[in-house]
Amino acid sequence: MRILFCTDTFPPQLNGVSVVTAAMVTGLRSRGWECGVMAPAYGPAYSPAARSVRPEPTMIPHFPVRAWSWPPYPEVRLAWPSRQRVGALMDTFRPDVVHCATELLVGRAGLLEATARGIPVCTTYHTDFSRYCDAYGVPFLRPLVRRWIARFHRRATRTLVPSPTAQRDLSTLRVTGTHVWGGGIDAEQFHPRHYSLLTRHRYALGSAFTFLFVGRLAPEKNVELLLDAFARLQMARPTHPVRLLIAGTGPSEAALRARAGAGVTFLGAVDRATDLPALYASTDAFVFASATETLGLVLLEAMASGLPVIACQAGGVADYLEDERNGLAFAPGHVDGCVRAMTRVMEDESLRERVRSGARTTADAMSCTRELDRLDAMLRDLVTSPVSDPTRRDRWRLLPAT
Structure with a gap:
């Protein structure tokens, strides 16, 4: 089985999303999956603190996307992959399933190209960016952000959510096909x-x-x-x-x-x-x-x-x-x-x-081993399940937010 991860954050950038995504890659590889990762390119001086969570680069195909630092938050890398390049990558790597870990530009490009090819897509809802709008002083953007989140995850074959609360949040946006999967915790590493x-x-x-x-x-x-x-x-x-x-x-x-x-x-x-x-x-x-x-x-x-x-x-x-x-x-x-x-x-x-x-x-009770076993089973089931009409799901701009 082959899976392509499309994500706007990955080690050596260090945050909750990158840590969980890297753990997914490592865990699926140990369960027999061939994994590829499309993520922003990071410079050689980037966060040495992430060494321990980054899968060994020689062990996985890594497809870096040209990216730029965001001036207000230099650790954040903004990547803008062309759909043509992403499509060519999928035609070469030939994934059985595509996992879009983020709703931003790399994740969106992977979603569009996978659905256009009839490849099942799994997304993860890690972050409710709409709640960030108040913290960053732009509350008027919250409805727009919620529409983006809704339209993104409605297009997926399956969406993983880290908690029942997050599942209810997506339900209010009429996102279906959600499954609670929190990634788990390594209770031996942290003890x-x-x-x-x-x-x-x-x-x-x-x-x-x-x-x-x-x-x-x-x-x-x-x-x-x-x-x-x-x-x-x-x-x-x-x-x-x-x-x-x-x-x-x-x-x-x-x-x-x-x-x-x-x-x-x-x-x-x-x-x-x-x-x-x-x-x-x-x-x-x-x-x-x-x-x-x-x-x-x-x-x-x-x-x-x-x-x-x-x-x-x-x-x-x-x-x-x-x-x-x-x-x-x-x-x-x-x-x-x-x-x-x-x-x-x-x-x-x-x-x-x-x-x-x-x-x-x-x-x-929240063992990462158990959660990775569940992820493996869910993705294998996804590969063998029929994919709904990609043309219908491709109407990105026509779906209402609520």
Whole structure:
């Protein structure tokens, strides 16, 4: 079986979508698939932190698309492949199924060319970009973005969604053929046994109760709320040593550094193989304020590492975050709620240990091995299923949004 991945992000660019897509490639290859990847071209100096998630390039056909950095967010690569080139690639590679991991230009080109050839297409709905419109100050674009998302996924033979909440979101857009598939978590790579005194010494944590954030430093992640909550926590408990570590990079980094007070350390990009597992396991709690997640991969990684998670019970996170069982929840945008949760996890040891145990149980139940087996079976079924009329699905501009 052959599968061609068409994606606008792939390692060495590091984010949730690229990590999950790379895991799909690696997992399917180990299950007998021949995989090809069409993705933006990345320069040689690109994020060394992604080495551990990128499949060995000699092991898969990689078809780079010329791309340019987006000035507001240089790590994002904008690629504009010609349909002629994409079509020629498909005629050469001859995939049995095409997987479009993103709704942007590389994903769209793959979708159009595959449907024109009657090749079954599987898409993944990783991100509700319409919710980003408010965070980036362009709420008037939200209806347009929702129409784009709807029209893209309506054309697919099957759409994978990371959570029941995301599935309901697409249902409101009249997208059918959706299947919940979250990618899973490697509960061996992220595990409490990676606790390291050396890691705590490296960041001079001492006996301080240490909160951790891992993720993209961008408006939709609302890291500003975490900084404000941490500052209030410090003022309320001046005799309690506390720290906040922030791992990640992004367009908001400079502004966040300027906003941060004492006790906050920015770590930049952290290597997922050599440093991140120990970083999770060696801190005391994980904090996350985004309300736009369809899944929240970093929360699952923190749970697998045995960390108490403090997060918004919103979006896809609400499907597995259970207040006081595997984490502590606060309302989106509610700084005081975040402060209360941080205070409770610091001061109540029995609550902290109960939540640690529940978090690890949640992660164990979301095994990546099981999820990749399910993906393999779904795609094999897709290859043998009849494909609906590609001419009807090709009416990109005529489908209404709702």
